[in-house]
Amino acid sequence: MARTTDGNGTPVPQRLLAAATRLFAEQGYDRTSVQEIVEAAGVTKGALYHYFGSKEDLLQEVYSRVLRLQQERLDAFADADAPVEERLRDAAADVVVTTIENLDDASIFFRSMHHLSPEKNKRVRAERRRYHERFRALIEEGQKSGVFSSATPADLVVDYHFGSVHHLSTWYRPDGPLSPEQVAGHLADLLLRALRP
Amino acid sequence: MARTTDGNGTPVPQRLLAAATRLFAEQGYDRTSVQEIVEAAGVTKGALYHYFGSKEDLLQEVYSRVLRLQQERLDAFADADAPVEERLRDAAADVVVTTIENLDDASIFFRSMHHLSPEKNKRVRAERRRYHERFRALIEEGQKSGVFSSATPADLVVDYHFGSVHHLSTWYRPDGPLSPEQVAGHLADLLLRALRP
Amino acid sequence: MARTTDGNGTPVPQRLLAAATRLFAEQGYDRTSVQEIVEAAGVTKGALYHYFGSKEDLLQEVYSRVLRLQQERLDAFADADAPVEERLRDAAADVVVTTIENLDDASIFFRSMHHLSPEKNKRVRAERRRYHERFRALIEEGQKSGVFSSATPADLVVDYHFGSVHHLSTWYRPDGPLSPEQVAGHLADLLLRALRP
Amino acid sequence: MARTTDGNGTPVPQRLLAAATRLFAEQGYDRTSVQEIVEAAGVTKGALYHYFGSKEDLLQEVYSRVLRLQQERLDAFADADAPVEERLRDAAADVVVTTIENLDDASIFFRSMHHLSPEKNKRVRAERRRYHERFRALIEEGQKSGVFSSATPADLVVDYHFGSVHHLSTWYRPDGPLSPEQVAGHLADLLLRALRP
DNA sequence: TATGAATGAGGCTTCATTCAT
DNA sequence: TATGAATGAAGCCTCATTCAT
Structure with a gap:
């Protein structure tokens, strides 16, 4: 528990991946901005790049x-x-x-x-x-x-x-x-x- | 005739469309820049926007x-x-x-x-x-x-x-x-x- | 004359180079942002990248x-x-x-x-x-x-x-x-x- | 003694300073990230900020x-x-x-x-x-x-x-x-x- | 004494499009 | 019919630093 789940209980990396999956499918990879992903996951860009290299x-x-x-x-x-x-x-x-x-x-x-x-x-x-x-x-x-x-x-x-x-x-x-x-x-x-x- | 075919006899719009088709297929639409298209077609951006709205x-x-x-x-x-x-x-x-x-x-x-x-x-x-x-x-x-x-x-x-x-x-x-x-x-x-x- | 000199008569590329030279000397290359350079030269970032690749x-x-x-x-x-x-x-x-x-x-x-x-x-x-x-x-x-x-x-x-x-x-x-x-x-x-x- | 030397016997602050010196000389100060320094010294960021203010x-x-x-x-x-x-x-x-x-x-x-x-x-x-x-x-x-x-x-x-x-x-x-x-x-x-x- | 997740600001670059000529 | 300089918004990524543990 604790910090890695802030908000709704799911760990940040999984939240990011779920958000990215949905957005990539809806809009395509190139049309989906990193900004949209982090907003959908409720974290900041820094957090994304903490877990994923790109x-x-x-x-x-x-x-x-x-x-x-x-x-x-x-x-x-x-x-x-x-x-x-x-x-x-x-x-x-x-x-x-x-x-x-x-x-x-x-x-x-x-x-x-x-x-x-x-x-x-x-x-x-x-x-x-x-x-x-x-x-x-x-x-x-x-x-x-x-x-x-x-x-x-x-x-x-x-x-x-x-x-x-x-x-x-x-x-x-x-x-x-x-x-x-x-x-x-x-x-x-x-x-x-x-x-x- | 004349200027619209400069170089190899094919009219500019068709040259542009051929270049775009090849590049879109190779790299995807978003990954292909207008600059690349006009270069491949041997014309300038102005020419593209003369024939195509976008x-x-x-x-x-x-x-x-x-x-x-x-x-x-x-x-x-x-x-x-x-x-x-x-x-x-x-x-x-x-x-x-x-x-x-x-x-x-x-x-x-x-x-x-x-x-x-x-x-x-x-x-x-x-x-x-x-x-x-x-x-x-x-x-x-x-x-x-x-x-x-x-x-x-x-x-x-x-x-x-x-x-x-x-x-x-x-x-x-x-x-x-x-x-x-x-x-x-x-x-x-x-x-x-x-x-x- | 005309567009390439807007403002003070010096062509844009030279204005950019002059601004960059001064700023690089004053602050160092890494400490100088592209933003600062274009502001000092009175143009936009797009203009800089029109003339210089990087x-x-x-x-x-x-x-x-x-x-x-x-x-x-x-x-x-x-x-x-x-x-x-x-x-x-x-x-x-x-x-x-x-x-x-x-x-x-x-x-x-x-x-x-x-x-x-x-x-x-x-x-x-x-x-x-x-x-x-x-x-x-x-x-x-x-x-x-x-x-x-x-x-x-x-x-x-x-x-x-x-x-x-x-x-x-x-x-x-x-x-x-x-x-x-x-x-x-x-x-x-x-x-x-x-x-x- | 003890934990401050973990690994090779040199105290952590000196290891950090040695790593920083080498990296600053090789790549320049701005080009060297804190992350690189701590990796080269074999410690974590927290440790660096424990010993050095910045x-x-x-x-x-x-x-x-x-x-x-x-x-x-x-x-x-x-x-x-x-x-x-x-x-x-x-x-x-x-x-x-x-x-x-x-x-x-x-x-x-x-x-x-x-x-x-x-x-x-x-x-x-x-x-x-x-x-x-x-x-x-x-x-x-x-x-x-x-x-x-x-x-x-x-x-x-x-x-x-x-x-x-x-x-x-x-x-x-x-x-x-x-x-x-x-x-x-x-x-x-x-x-x-x-x-x- | 030390960790490492997270922040938030800022950096460089790309690009479709417009417009005066 | 065509040029190419210029814009302005957006994009991806980096990083020093903080803080709860």
Whole structure:
């Protein structure tokens, strides 16, 4: 407790990160000023720079959070003990639900990568690649065992599905007619149907 | 003729638009300064403000170009005289090819919408909606006539496919293993397979 | 005439440079803010950055001016048609007069070198070295022909004299008892007397 | 003892002063942040402000140290029991050796005086004046007794010599060809030769 | 004796746009 | 039709110092 939480009980760094995430998603990284962030978090600029080396570090933090979360979930589903079509379906649906539940993170993720410095960008790309490959491996597994069609290269199938995930932040609205789970179910269905032999 | 083309024969406004398109795609709209644009186009700031009212107008111009082009092509394919599955397939493949052939336009389109003023943004959204609805109508037509499955709402199917189009600018590289037509073929296949009853 | 001189007839870049020179000499480079400079010059910050790329460029400009001036004068005296002791004496006295007449430039020169970026610093050092060597050549010429003592290495003699030039900005006051020419005469005398065989 | 020396046996205040001296000499006073100093000394900011009232106090401490040391040495040589030319020669050589042995102190001394507050600056000037006068008295003594030429005002001679001392921090390198004693010998020679009647 | 979070003022720089020519 | 000097607001970041613990 005490000083690090002044006001509402949440530690300053987390307050800053939450404010930055919301503002980056709403207005874009470049359009969000440090001043707006600190005002939204109820601290001063000095405090921000006490915890984060730069505005870009805040962005990097968002990326780390997203990457870690998604990779963990994918690993859990992919390693499960179930038929490959079930594992793929669960993983494909889960990434949709998780993305919708963190839609701010997602819009930032897909729209602000070029705002990261080249070296941080490279690190992020490397982690995404790892994620992509894990997902692709699932598809290839099914293709080899014949439960999935091999008509389309697995790489392309991955990009097909992730295109739709990426796109969610463009059209999904929490007050729309479909729940996250329903959307996830439909998108996973489409993927699996496209893969039918 | 004459002064408006100084140097290489292309009129100044087009030179400016070409320079802006490339730079916006490479660096993002906010990261591109008016100074950079005029330098890349080989003119001065005065010239830019002679032809365009503001930096945002250049962006708006890119949007107009993309929207007009895609709508024209979609209309042509959708109105063709052919079975619905063929019309959908052709339209779905064509938007992929056209997008790849104008990848700079596409990255700008999907990434810079929030840089347009609210009113211009609204106009763009309206036109996209029109495009979306024309595409959706094709799918609904097939669903009604039974050639497509009705398991997934047509709206969602549209977003599924356009997610993958949107995503192209993230992963497609001209020097990659697949030609634009091959990619288009695969993505259209995936869509139609997902729609099999 | 016209816009570039608004106010008092001197072009803006020169006004800025004059203001910066005075302020850098009075307060030091780091203690002088860009704000102070533009206020003293009667322009806005934007104008400064229209003409100079950075605060450091202003400093670099002072260095260029000093180096060019001193090198020209040394070359003129060293190349004259006169006995070496006369050429050395004239050169040694002249650098004192010139330094006193540009005392602001001189204090900046000797005190602010470490504020230049490494690469600019290197360039300045190279030019100073050239100056040093021209001066040393004069002394060596006299040592070889026997009119100067060879007891002290010529390099050290150069540094001995330039130490006193460097030091002028520390103690010389225009309202003191000695005119620039008198000081110059005395310091040149000291040098030549120290070199008597 | 105990906590004040944590780590390597040197008391905290001295560690701070040593770190500050090195950093001020390397980068200049303004370019050195309190953060850098405490990091170099291996302590925290709180510790620095426990021992020193401000960053400026650290600078003031360097000045005190230099002034005390040089004055003590000059007094010793000037008060010795020897002919005036020998006393002057020894004093002139000694200040060179001492300066070279404390080159960091010297660069700070000559370059950072304007960073002291007006009142501290005044105190330092007064002490330097006292030093200057003691040195000048030696020269005047020799001039009166006829062993030194009176062609140049004694004040100017002092400044001539101290210019070269001041200048040492600009050009002297420990790995150069001359030892401190050799440089001192040469510079003292030059002074005495210049004073030959 | 020492910590380190937090402040608040100020620093340098960038930039879209205007306007006299 | 075009120039480019100049503006003015805003942006990111640094830093010496304080203070509750």
